[in-house]
Amino acid sequence: MPINISKLLEKQKKNILELWMKNQLADEGLREDLITNEELRSQSEELVNSLVANLTTSNSTDVDSESWNPVIEILGGIAITRARQGFSPRETGRFVYSLKEALLDILQGQIKDDAKALFDESQKISRIMDGLAIVTFETFIKGREEVILRQTDEIAEISTPVIRVWDGILALPIIGTLDSQRTQIVMENLLQEIVESGSSIAILDISGVPAVDSLVAQHLIKTVSATRLMGAECIISGIRPEIAQTVVHLGIDLSSIITKASLASALAYAFRSLRLEVKKQTIQPKIS
């Protein structure tokens, strides 16, 4: 009987593909903006070919077994591309389940007289397709997570620039929440830059930090102490009134740290301690 069915599927491959394509194209959620019909067709064709070939050669319904690797590979590839292209989970799910529907429809059309065989085969197809759907989802989510991880890394990379504002003065605007991992990156970048530029003053601007709790404050204090150990002075600037309130309410002692309200006043302090002076030029009236 199983040989019969696989031959039948092999013969009906074209019909399955057509039916599946029809199902997919009829779906309201079809994303023509993300994928062209030709692309979708070639993806589908590849998957159907590999699936039917596998049904012919292997008897196993366990998609975890090795004989299913080629199909899973293709499906995984499709799922990852879809995750990157921005398909929703529902759309990706439809992609696999509409194939199942197409397969079942074809089976029903072909095995009309033998109810038992139809039931057996339908169940087998169902089991396989469910297994494949799970694999698809797993890969899809993994693809999404990869995207998120990459973005997190990128944000961490971009968001900690060390700027040389003046000869001997560094500024480091921090944007976003400070957690221990970011503090580590900030600290390393800052200290490295201090060594490279020989700067004696570093300004840590926290106007982009949404909230300061005791943990963030501790991280700030750590960074300041580390800068001091290197032999440079660290000023914290950009403290908003709300942050000043929270800090005092939490009982955090920042008295050992030089704090300024704005980057401008921090810079002015830095100039003073480097004995630099910024002067407005007096414009001589033109004698005409």
Next chain:
Amino acid sequence: MDKIPILRMGNFLLVTIQVDLYDRLALNLEADLVQMVNKTSAKGVLIDISAVSIVDSFMGRIIGNIASMSKILDAETVVVGMQPAVAITLIELGLPLKGVHTALDVEKGMALLKGMIGPDFEDTEEETQEDGPIAE
């Protein structure tokens, strides 16, 4: 047995640590340095640790101890050239080295010491500088 040289430079003592410190070496340095401060009645101690890449809590404590001991003997301690990794390690170990002055390099450390020691020393310094060109 290695020994870390302690150089005398006017009113200051200059210590450059070129090897990774192990415990015995650090203890010897501490003892030698205090002896030297006492003998030369130095006003400042400058420790260059730019070549030190590994520290532990013991090392951190030794540096702190040296600073406190020198302070009692009326000498200021400046630690210069700390590597970023060393600074981070000390902070993570909870050793912010409160009593120690720090500077980026030997030059800045010297300037800091001169600034701290007070007018007595600076006057003589300036005088010698002024005397120089006149003598020529």
